[in-house]
Amino acid sequence: MSLYERYVLPHLINVACGNKDITKQRSRVVPQASGRVLEIGMGTGLNLRHYDPDKVELVWGLEPSLGMRKKASRNLEQSRVPVEWLDLPSEEIPLDDHSVDTVVLTYTLCTIPDWQKALEQMRRVLKPGGTLVFSEHGEAPDEAVQRWQRRINPLWNRIAGGCHLNRPIPDLLDQGGFRIDHMESGYLPGPKFATFNYWGQAQAA
Numbered sequence: 349m350s351l352y353e354r355y356v357l358p359h360l361i362n363v364a365c366g367n368k369d370i371t372k373q374r375s376r377v378v379p380q381a382s383g384r385v386l387e388i389g390m391g392t393g394l395n396l397r398h399y400d401p402d403k404v405e406l407v408w409g410l411e412p413s414l415g416m417r418k419k420a421s422r423n424l425e426q427s428r429v430p431v432e433w434l435d436l437p438s439e440e441i442p443l444d445d446h447s448v449d450t451v452v453l454t455y456t457l458c459t460i461p462d463w464q465k466a467l468e469q470m471r472r473v474l475k476p477g478g479t480l481v482f483s484e485h486g487e488a489p490d491e492a493v494q495r496w497q498r499r500i501n502p503l504w505n506r507i508a509g510g511c512h513l514n515r516p517i518p519d520l521l522d523q524g525g526f527r528i529d530h531m532e533s534g535y536l537p538g539p540k541f542a543t544f545n546y547w548g549q550a551q552a553a
């Protein structure tokens with residue numbers, strides 16, 4: 349891991365992903381989680397304050413980056429739900445089959461290198477009837493915006509820790525074996541190439 353990824357990126361992501369519009373997205377999806385929860389790519393723990401402590405028994409925070417886990421310490425201290433770190437990538441989730449009630453996926457599917465394997469792992473650990481709740485940015489519906497996403501993507505990918513601007517999130521979920529039960533989408537305030545969001549709930553198909 350480079351010095352940039354270890355020391356700079358966690359701060360940048362903490363600020364960028366902590367803005368008020370993304371915080372509103374978190375408040376829409378994270379309170380839907382219940383039981384034993386697996387959060388994929390927990391980052392700096394920005395979702396933690398949105399969990400409902402009356403519904404959530406435990407959050408496994410899967411996060412491969414040491415820099416992110418360190419930067420999350422304050423959010424962990426203030427968490428009203430118990431949190432256990434899993435320091436592996438989502439392609440290798442170290443949990444038993446059918447051990448999770450809710451998978452929480454926010455602003456991470458854009459970054460996971462082998463997203464297909466990761467979604468397969470999420471399906472494996474979800475209990476039958478368990479839910480994936482998600483809020484992700486991705487491919488915009490407008491051709492002009494898509495062109496900008498394609499142009500900027502190579503540079504963005506390097507400065508934003510492997511993030512892709514234009515992943516077609518519903519298609520990825522579908523190809524990863526999830527059936528979307530409910531989804532909304534739209535631009536958040538900000539530059540259109542980075543702000544088209546998809547959020548909702550899915551189940552293993």
Ligand SMILES: C[S@@+](CC[C@H](N)C(=O)[O-])C[C@H]1O[C@@H](n2cnc3c(N)ncnc32)[C@H](O)[C@@H]1O
Pocket residue numbers: 361365388389390391392393394395410411412413416436437438439453454455456459460461462509511
């Ligand atoms: C943009 S941040 C989002 C963090 C957090 N999910 C949030 O909503 O604030 C993307 C996160 O994905 C993590 N990540 C990168 N590769 C991953 C992988 N293979 N599996 C799981 N997480 C990964 C990064 O370390 C980073 O914390």
